[in-house]
Amino acid sequence: MALTLFEKLWQEHLVESSVDGDDLIYIDRIFLHERTGSIALSSLAADGRKVFYPEHVFCVMDHIVDTYPDRTDDTTMPSGRDFIVATREGAREAGLTLFDLDDPRQGIVHVVSPEQGIAQPGLTLVCPDSHTCTQGALGALAWGIGSSEAEHALVTKTLRVKRPGTMRVRFEGELAPGVTAKDMILHLIGRYGAGGASGYAMEFAGSAVEALDIEGRMTLCNMAVEFSAFTGLVAPDSKTIEYLRGRPYAPQGEQWDLAEAHWRGLVSDPDAVFDKELVIDCDTLEPQVTWGTSPQHTVAISGSVPVPRDADNADDKSSATRQELERALQYIGLEQGVPLQGNAIDCAFIGSCTNARISDLRLAAAILRGKQVKKGVRAICVPGSMIVKAQAEAEGLDRIFTDAGFEWRSSGCSMCFYAGGEHFGERERVISTTNRNFESRQGPQTRTHLASPATVAASAIAGAIVDPRGYLPEEYR
Amino acid sequence: MEKFEQHEGVAAPILRGNVDTDAIIPSREMKRVSKLGLGEGLFAGWRYREIGGREVNPDFVLNRPEYAGASILLSGSNFGCGSSREHAVWALKEYGIRAVIAPSFGAIFANNCIRNGLLPLELAEQAIAAIAAWVAEAPQANQPLIDLPGQSVEANGQRYVFDIEAGAKRMLVEGLDAIALTQTHWPVIEQFHEQRKHKYPWVY
Numbered sequence: 075m076a077l078t079l080f081e082k083l084w085q086e087h088l089v090e091s092s093v094d095g096d097d098l099i100y101i102d103r104i105f106l107h108e109r110t111g112s113i114a115l116s117s118l119a120a121d122g123r124k125v126f127y128p129e130h131v132f133c134v135m136d137h138i139v140d141t142y143p144d145r146t147d148d149t150t151m152p153s154g155r156d157f158i159v160a161t162r163e164g165a166r167e168a169g170l171t172l173f174d175l176d177d178p179r180q181g182i183v184h185v186v187s188p189e190q191g192i193a194q195p196g197l198t199l200v201c202p203d204s205h206t207c208t209q210g211a212l213g214a215l216a217w218g219i220g221s222s223e224a225e226h227a228l229v230t231k232t233l234r235v236k237r238p239g240t241m242r243v244r245f246e247g248e249l250a251p252g253v254t255a256k257d258m259i260l261h262l263i264g265r266y267g268a269g270g271a272s273g274y275a276m277e278f279a280g281s282a283v284e285a286l287d288i289e290g291r292m293t294l295c296n297m298a299v300e301f302s303a304f305t306g307l308v309a310p311d312s313k314t315i316e317y318l319r320g321r322p323y324a325p326q327g328e329q330w331d332l333a334e335a336h337w338r339g340l341v342s343d344p345d346a347v348f349d350k351e352l353v354i355d356c357d358t359l360e361p362q363v364t365w366g367t368s369p370q371h372t373v374a375i376s377g378s379v380p381v382p383r384d385a386d387n388a389d390d391k392s393s394a395t396r397q398e399l400e401r402a403l404q405y406i407g408l409e410q411g412v413p414l415q416g417n418a419i420d421c422a423f424i425g426s427c428t429n430a431r432i433s434d435l436r437l438a439a440a441i442l443r444g445k446q447v448k449k450g451v452r453a454i455c456v457p458g459s460m461i462v463k464a465q466a467e468a469e470g471l472d473r474i475f476t477d478a479g480f481e482w483r484s485s486g487c488s489m490c491f492y493a494g495g496e497h498f499g500e501r502e503r504v505i506s507t508t509n510r511n512f513e514s515r516q517g518p519q520t521r522t523h524l525a526s527p528a529t530v531a532a533s534a535i536a537g538a539i540v541d542p543r544g545y546l547p548e549e550y551r
Numbered sequence: 552m553e554k555f556e557q558h559e560g561v562a563a564p565i566l567r568g569n570v571d572t573d574a575i576i577p578s579r580e581m582k583r584v585s586k587l588g589l590g591e592g593l594f595a596g597w598r599y600r601e602i603g604g605r606e607v608n609p610d611f612v613l614n615r616p617e618y619a620g621a622s623i624l625l626s627g628s629n630f631g632c633g634s635s636r637e638h639a640v641w642a643l644k645e646y647g648i649r650a651v652i653a654p655s656f657g658a659i660f661a662n663n664c665i666r667n668g669l670l671p672l673e674l675a676e677q678a679i680a681a682i683a684a685w686v687a688e689a690p691q692a693n694q695p696l697i698d699l700p701g702q703s704v705e706a707n708g709q710r711y712v713f714d715i716e717a718g719a720k721r722m723l724v725e726g727l728d729a730i731a732l733t734q735t736h737w738p739v740i741e742q743f744h745e746q747r748k749h750k751y752p753w754v755y
C-alpha cells in the first residue's frame with residue numbers, strides 16, 4: 075500500500091495500536107530544557123521513577139539563562155538559578171547528557187539538536203517544548219509534549235498518542251530574492267488561520283521546499299505548531315544527508331551507510347493519499363509581516379492593517395471575528411486600514427529557534443553591512459547556539475552587527491519570550507524574527523511584529539517596518 | 552489523579568478564539584521548579600491591573616462577583632494553543648477549574664489536561680454561545696452539569712452531547728496514572744526495543 079512519509083514513520087515506531095484508544099509509540103530521543111525539563115526530572119525523582127535509557131536523553135540550558143557575556147547561574151529572571159541547578163542535578167543523577175551553560179555546544183534546544191546530529195531522519199524525538207516540530211525538517215518525527223508526557227517518555231520510552239491525520243502543503247514555484255522560508259510559513263498561517271492544521275501531521279513539499287536549504291526547512295517546520303499541526307516534516311533528500319554527514323552524534327562508518335540507505339527510502343510514495351492537501355504559489359509571494367497578536371494576523375509587506383468591520387462580510391468566518399480583530403488592533407496600537415510599511419519601530423530582534431541559525435545571520439548581516447541602525451532603535455542579535463556564534467565570529471559577522479549598532483549576545487532563548495527576566499519595554503514596537511506575537515510575549519504589553527531576518531535587518535536600518543527587497547545587496551538579488 | 556465523573560459548577564465565559572497558554576499562565580508567573588503555586592498566576596495578564604502586580608482588574612470575568620467560584624470555563628476555538636507548558640493546566644486546576652468547554656483545543660494542551668484530571672470538552676460554537684447566554688442570566692444559579700460517562704452537558708433544560716476519545720475518557724473517569732498503566736505493557740515495549748536495536752543499529 076502506498077504510504078505517506080508520516081505513515082512510514084508511525085509504522086516504524088508503533089509498539090502497540092489501540093492502547094485505550096491511543097497508539098503506543100516508541101520514542102528514540104528525548105530533549106529537556108531547564109524551564110520544563112527541571113520539573114519533569116524532579117517530579118520523576120519524587121515519584122521514585124527511573125529514566126529507562128539515559129543514553130537517549132539530552133538536556134540543554136536555553137530558556138532562562140542570560141545571554142550577556144560572562145553569564146552565571148544567577149539570572150536576570152528572579153529564581154532562574156533554581157531551574158538551572160535543578161536541571162543540572164537532575165541530569166547528573168539520571169546520567170543524562172547535558173549541554174550546560176559553559177559548554178561550547180550550548181544553545182537553543184531546536185538549534186543544538188540538529189547541529190549535533192542528534193535529530194536524524196526516521197527518529198522519533200520529543201521535548202517538553204512546542205517548537206520541537208522544528209526538527210521535522212530533517213525527516214524526524216519530532217513533536218512537543220507536556221511535562222507529564224515527558225515523564226512518561228523518560229520512564230517507558232514510549233508515548234500514548236492519538237494518531238493525527240495526514241496533510242501535505244505544497245509550496246510550488248520559486249521565491250523571489252529577499253523572500254524566505256519565514257515568509258512562506260507566515261503566509262500559510264495568515265491564509266488558513268492559526269488552527270489550520272489542527273489534528274494533522276503536515277508534510278511540506280513542492281519545488282520551493284526542495285529548493286530550501288536545511289536551515290530554511292527548519293524555519294518552515296518551526297512554525298508548524300503555530301498552524302496547530304501535530305508536527306511538520308520534510309522528506310530527507312541529498313541536502314539532508316550532506317547536512318548530517320560528520321556531525322558529532324550522526325552515525326559513523328558502516329553505521330552511516332546503513333542509515334543512509336534507510337533514510338533514502340523515507341519519502342511519501344508517489345501515489346500516497348493525504349487526508350488534506352494545500353498548495354501555495356511562491357512565485358508571487360512577498361515578504362510577510364504580522365500586524366496583530368496571533369501569527370494568523372499576517373499580511374504581505376505591501377498590504378494594510380485590516381479593517382475589523384470587513385470581517386463581518388468575509389466569507390470565511392472561521393479565522394477571526396470582528397471583535398478579535400478589534401482587540402488585536404487595540405493591543406498592537408495601529409490604526410485600521412493603514413499600510414503596514416512605514417510604521418515606526420522601537421526595537422529589532424534577531425534570535426530564537428525560528429531564525430537564528432548561521433544562514434539567517436548571514437542574510438541579516440548582508441543587509442546591515444556598512445549601514446547603521448536608525449537612531450533610537452534598540453537592536454539585538456542572539457545567535458541560536460554558541461556554535462553559530464563562533465561561526466559568525468569566524469566570518470566577521472559579529473563586527474557587521476556591532477558596527478551597525480546591534481548588541482551581539484551569547485546564545486539562548488533570550489527575549490523570544492518574557493519569563494520575568496530581560497524584556498522589551500511596555501508598548502514598545504518590536505520587529506522580531508521569532509515565532510509568537512502573543513500579548514506580552516516579549517515583555518509586558520510589548521507589541522511584536524513577526525518577520526524574516528531580512529525584514530528585521532532592513533527595518534532596523536529604516537527605523538520602521540519596510541520591504542527588505544530594497545535593501546538587498548548584490549549577492550542576494 | 553483526581554477522577555472526573557459528574558461535575559456541576561459556575562461557568563465563566565472567555566469567549567474568544569486562540570486563548571494561548573501564555574495568556575493562561577504568563578511565563579513570568581512560573582517562578583519555581585514546581586507544579587504548585589500557579590493558581591495565583593492564572594490569566595495574570597488579564598486578571599490583574601498591572602503586569603506582575605496583584606491588584607485585581609474588576610472587569611475580568613473571573614473577578615466579577617457573579618462568576619465567583621467558577622469551575623468551568625467557556626471559550627472559543629483552539630483554546631490552549633501555543634507553548635506546551637503544562638503549567639497552564641496546573642494553574643487552571645489549582646484555581647479550581649475542572650473543565651474547559653471550547654469548540655477545539657491545542658493538541659498538547661488537551662493531552663496535558665487529560666494527564667491531570669481536567670476535562671477538555673468539545674462542543675460546537677453555537678452550543679457554547681447558547682450555554683453562555685443562559686449562564687449569563689444568573690451565573691450562580693444557572694450551572695451547567697457535565698456528565699463525562701454519559702458524554703453530555705445539561706444546561707437550560709437542553710442536553711448537549713459531546714465526543715471524547717475512549718482512552719482519554721477512561722483516564723479521566725477512572726483517574727488513571729498513564730505511566731503506571733503503560734508499564735503494564737512492559738514486556739511488549741521491551742521486545743520492541745530489542746527488535747529495533749537489531750533492525751536499526753545506528754539508532755543506538
Ligand code: SF4
Pocket residue numbers: 136137182183184203205425426427428486487490491508509
Ligand atoms: S527560542 Fe523562543 S520559541 Fe524557541 S524554544 Fe526558545 S522560547 Fe521557545
